[in-house]
Amino acid sequence: MFLGKSLLVLGLLQASFGHAYQDNDEPQTVLSDQAVKRVAIIGAGAGGASAAYHLDKYAQVAGIKANITVFERSSHVGGRSTTVNVFDDLSEPVELGASIFVKVNKILVTAAEELGLTVSSADLHRPKESSSQLGVWDGERIVFSQDDNGYSWWNIAKLLWKYGWAPIRTQNLMQEIVGKFLKMYDEPYFPWQSLSQVSYDLGLTAVTSETGAQFLESKNILPPFSTEIIQASTRVNYAQNLPFIHGLETMVCMATDGAMAVQGGNWRIFDGMIKAAHAQVKLDTKVTDVIYQHDGTYVISSASSPSSLSKDFATEPEDTINETFDTVILATPLQFSNINLDAPLIEKRPDKIPYVTLHVTLLSSPHRLSAEAFNLPAGSSSVPEIILTTLPKETKPEERAAGVGPAGFFSISTLRSVRNHAVDPPRKEYLYKIFSPHPVNATFLGHILGLSEPPVLPDPPVSQDVSEDEVQEGSTAKPAVTAAQPSGDVTWIYRKAWHSYPYLYPRVTFDEPLLGNSLYYTSGIESFISTMETSALAGMNVARLLADSWLGKTPSSSSSSSPPSSADHKDAVTQDAASSKKTVAAEL
Numbered sequence: 001m002f003l004g005k006s007l008l009v010l011g012l013l014q015a016s017f018g019h020a021y022q023d024n025d026e027p028q029t030v031l032s033d034q035a036v037k038r039v040a041i042i043g044a045g046a047g048g049a050s051a052a053y054h055l056d057k058y059a060q061v062a063g064i065k066a067n068i069t070v071f072e073r074s075s076h077v078g079g080r081s082t083t084v085n086v087f088d089d090l091s092e093p094v095e096l097g098a099s100i101f102v103k104v105n106k107i108l109v110t111a112a113e114e115l116g117l118t119v120s121s122a123d124l125h126r127p128k129e130s131s132s133q134l135g136v137w138d139g140e141r142i143v144f145s146q147d148d149n150g151y152s153w154w155n156i157a158k159l160l161w162k163y164g165w166a167p168i169r170t171q172n173l174m175q176e177i178v179g180k181f182l183k184m185y186d187e188p189y190f191p192w193q194s195l196s197q198v199s200y201d202l203g204l205t206a207v208t209s210e211t212g213a214q215f216l217e218s219k220n221i222l223p224p225f226s227t228e229i230i231q232a233s234t235r236v237n238y239a240q241n242l243p244f245i246h247g248l249e250t251m252v253c254m255a256t257d258g259a260m261a262v263q264g265g266n267w268r269i270f271d272g273m274i275k276a277a278h279a280q281v282k283l284d285t286k287v288t289d290v291i292y293q294h295d296g297t298y299v300i301s302s303a304s305s306p307s308s309l310s311k312d313f314a315t316e317p318e319d320t321i322n323e324t325f326d327t328v329i330l331a332t333p334l335q336f337s338n339i340n341l342d343a344p345l346i347e348k349r350p351d352k353i354p355y356v357t358l359h360v361t362l363l364s365s366p367h368r369l370s371a372e373a374f375n376l377p378a379g380s381s382s383v384p385e386i387i388l389t390t391l392p393k394e395t396k397p398e399e400r401a402a403g404v405g406p407a408g409f410f411s412i413s414t415l416r417s418v419r420n421h422a423v424d425p426p427r428k429e430y431l432y433k434i435f436s437p438h439p440v441n442a443t444f445l446g447h448i449l450g451l452s453e454p455p456v457l458p459d460p461p462v463s464q465d466v467s468e469d470e471v472q473e474g475s476t477a478k479p480a481v482t483a484a485q486p487s488g489d490v491t492w493i494y495r496k497a498w499h500s501y502p503y504l505y506p507r508v509t510f511d512e513p514l515l516g517n518s519l520y521y522t523s524g525i526e527s528f529i530s531t532m533e534t535s536a537l538a539g540m541n542v543a544r545l546l547a548d549s550w551l552g553k554t555p556s557s558s559s560s561s562s563p564p565s566s567a568d569h570k571d572a573v574t575q576d577a578a579s580s581k582k583t584v585a586a587e588l
Contacts, residue, residue: 037066037550040300040325041279042287042339044072045079046098046532047522048331049270050107050539056277058547068279069325073286073305077274078267079332081532084494086364086418086431093265094362094415094431096496098532101266103258104178105533106185107540108269112262115272122259125416126385127430129368135384136232138392139406141375143228145384166225173219174254180204181248181529185537191544195510195524207247208528209508215247224393230254232388236411238501238530239356239404239437241397246506252529266532288320290328292343296517298328327518329542333526336499345516353527357401358500361434363445364418364492366427370450385414400503401437409436412448423487439497445490455489501530513542520546 039055041048052068059066076082079097086092100122101108112119126133136144144162147155159167180202183189192198199205207215212234216226231242233253238245262268274281286305290298303320334341335352371380374387389407391397397405404410415431434440442454449455504527511524522538548554 037064037327038325039066039068039327039329039546040298040323041068041070041329041331042290042300042337043079043330043332043522044070044074044077044270044274044281044283045331046081046270046535047539048072048079048329049077049273050536051329051331051520051522051543052277052279052539053111053273053543054540055543055546056279058543059550062547062551064547064550068277069323070274070279070281071285071287071300071302072281072283075284076267077271077281077283078265079270079535080498080500081266081270083265083267084362086362087420087422087492089421092418094433095261095265096360096362096494097498097500098266100259100261101532102256102260104182104255105531107536108266108533109260111269111273111536115269115276117268117272118263119260120263122261127414127417128385130381130383130385132382132384134386134388135374136228136388136390137374137407138228138390139408140392142384143224143390144232145382163225163229166221167229169219169221170216170225170230170254173221174251177204177207177248177251178255191541191548193514193545194512195528196508196512199510199528200508204248205508207251209506210247211243211506212245212247212250213242215250216242227393228390232390235390236388236435238504239358239410239435240504241391241399241403243397244399244403245504249504249529252531287337287339289340290330290343290519291340292345292517292519293324296326298325298343298519299323300325300328327520327546329520329522329539329546330515331522331539333499333523334521343516343519346519347516348512350511350515350521350524351527354400354503355499356501356503357437358498359434359436359439360496360498361432361436361440362492362494363432363434363490364420364429365432365445365449365455365490366420366429367449367451367489368430369412369414369432369448372450373448387412404437408444409434409440411435420487420491422491429491439495449489451489457490458488458493502527504530513538513545518546518549 037059041051048070052070055066055068081098082096083093084096086094103109109119132145132147134146135142181204183202184192184198189198189201196205199208210218212230213226216222216230221230226242230250230253233256234240234242234245234250237253238249242250282302284305285302287300287302289301291301292298299322301320301322330337330339330341333355334350336355341349369383369385369387371383372378374383376383388411389405389409391405391407395405397403411434413433415433417428418431419426420429442457445457446452446454507527510528511521513520513522513524515521520542522535522542525534525538528534
């Protein structure tokens, strides 16, 4: 039953969605004898990889030759989609960032098929040793639990018995909103020059202008379902409570059917995209300057980034290299790039918006989660293998890190069992993943593992590297650290703090994909919907806009009406979402 699949697996989900590249999306074929187009893409994450992949396709159809160069500050392709190896064992990769995509993520699903990658259910390797698959913990008690057979009539009956028709209304509303969003992939809306305009035309501005709490209440989706189930999903996916996240992203969290992952890591999609585009990739390369020239070209200055240097920094950075390009696609948030962008034709620079600092902790332990830690009877076999969190009924929701509430974390997932071969004989252990607003300490780990005293944690290395998606130097948060000890209560641990996604406060305008003459931007979609798939969509969109510009085609507006102006909403940096009011034009 679709209801069961979409609402009963919330703990597995980091939702996103999209639509496949289709033949009727291609620009009209025009054989061209123009000079080779030189395109620079800054950022090798989902947006940059998708831009390269689709631009190569569009250019081939149009008969235009394009040389694509991708600059990436870190040492890997994939951006926030990356894996680490448990016990440094190459056969034990685990997702550190973006963990899954879902059936309606057509760009990612189609690319995985075209690239010959193997995908499997996101739930495939979970131990399934508990009678409870998922639980929602409010810091005091488990307010909802789901049996391991997630699609059974019993689970669905329990859901409807406790929450009435709210799950059905949520399911129908999610399908309605997703249906509107999917139109962004087809004519007459695709490609879109203005994200603000297409959102307005599709009626999605009415959803982004309200908080999740306001939007759900207007649709008669009320507590406790909204605060126990939907809020648990917004917290695990975006570390945000319903009064502080806009309605569209709230509904995205409920689009969860068919969660899957690529074997070996989702980064393989983006690596495959760039390779299929025959792009030149410059890893460990920091772009320092993008300078507009009078002839309409751009000079990009780059140099080796610190992550490519030795730990003792004995190696000096290479000299700056200057290269000329006809087009630049900026596929990373400008505010974290530290790029000097000298482009006088830009009408409006991208907004500087607050991002979540999410602490991800991966660890291996021979111990299962403790029943007593979650106020269950000692020795209970029903400790959920996936624990999401919400707030107690009488607790006033807060924003940002303070919004975590009494639980102290957003989620704990038992990912799978692993073999620790460093002990004799090798033993079975459990691999956990924790999302939290602050680093978890030994006391916390001892509590959830049921230990009589805090475990002795492995010592981390002395120095670590920081990528543009990680917390920058000077922050109180720590960059990635990994450590291991052969035996003990915690035998391997990996910590990382990400700028994982924006704080998604209500807003009605968004940064546009075309910043200036031949200068494109993909990260404006982050404050609209922040997922791997939507980043890939933004990359595909700018690729099509660029290909159309080569053919002298200018997309017409999809509507004669005008979207709200930036004056119609408070700046996302300072907006108090709890008291936000409707700001949509009267005709909506």
